[in-house]
Amino acid sequence: EPEVTQTPSHQVTQMGQEVILRCVPISNHLYFYWYRQILGQKVEFLVSFYNNEISEKSEIFDDQFSVERPDGSNFTLKIRSTKLEDSAMYFCASSDIVGGYTFGSGTRLTVV
Amino acid sequence: DQQVKQNSPSLSVQEGRISILNCDYTNSMFDYFLWYKKYPAEGPTFLISISSIKDKNEDGRFTVFLNKSAKHLSLHIVPSQPGDSAVYFCAAPLNTNAGKSTFGDGTTLTVKP
Numbered sequence A: 001e002p003e004v005t006q007t008p009s010h011q012v013t014q015m016g017q018e019v020i021l022r023c024v025p026i027s028n029h030l031y032f033y034w035y036r037q038i039l040g041q042k043v044e045f046l047v048s049f050y051n052n053e054i055s056e057k058s059e060i061f062d063d064q065f066s067v068e069r070p071d072g073s074n075f076t077l078k079i080r081s082t083k084l085e086d087s088a089m090y091f092c093a094s095s096d097i098v099g100g101y102t103f104g105s106g107t108r109l110t111v112v
Numbered sequence B: 001d002q003q004v005k006q007n008s009p010s011l012s013v014q015e016g017r018i019s020i021l022n023c024d025y026t027n028s029m030f031d032y033f034l035w036y037k038k039y040p041a042e043g044p045t046f047l048i049s050i051s052s053i054k055d056k057n058e059d060g061r062f063t064v065f066l067n068k069s070a071k072h073l074s075l076h077i078v079p080s081q082p083g084d085s086a087v088y089f090c091a092a093p094l095n096t097n098a099g100k101s102t103f104g105d106g107t108t109l110t111v112k113p
Helices: none
Strands: A005-007 A010-013 A019-024 A031-037 A043-050 A053-057 A065-068 A075-079 A088-095 A107-111 B010-014 B019-025 B032-038 B045-051 B056-059 B062-067 B072-077 B086-093 B101-103 B107-112
Touching (some): A010 A019, A019 A031, A019 A088, A019 A107, A043 A065, A043 A075, A043 B101, A075 A088, B010 B019, B019 B032, B019 B086, B019 B107, B032 B062, B045 B056, B045 B072, B072 B086
Parallel strands (some): B010 B107
Antiparallel strands (some): A005 A019, A031 A088, A043 A053, A065 A075, B019 B072, B032 B086, B086 B101, B086 B107
């Protein structure tokens, strides 16, 4: 069964450093997403991406965040200057036009 | 504004019995609902969906019921198995093009052997 792959599974970074979280969505999917879940809290939408541009973003997705699909297969989330409160599980997801999302297994980001 | 609410943070049932997980929504524009299941340290996995043109959708042991007038949906698992123990999220995309989904807070289901 096709799956969404995320790397790394765990990333530890110092506050203020840049991190890039990587995702390989399912190849024939058209929509791509990043969600996050802070420990003990709900799954929160960050951004959706379609046709090589952001289609929607939440208030969490401020200027410190950016997404890119550099080569037609990878979908990356960059956090320019990490803060302690960015520590969370980050989930990438992709979907076709009518299906449910397929989520990756997540990247645990720990900012110290 | 939390448009999708799961008011029960946890539910515990005996193996073999029925599990009923509930979800309420406020936005009458939602026309498609999804349930996801999440194990610890894994991403959510899509379980079952329902379109607003239906009031019931069944897939094996999982059935989702939709009551549009009450803005309420529920997921029934019959019979419940210990492997069903997970966090269950209901979610609603804002359009059928599978755009941004709003997730509920989740309900942790524990199925006891």
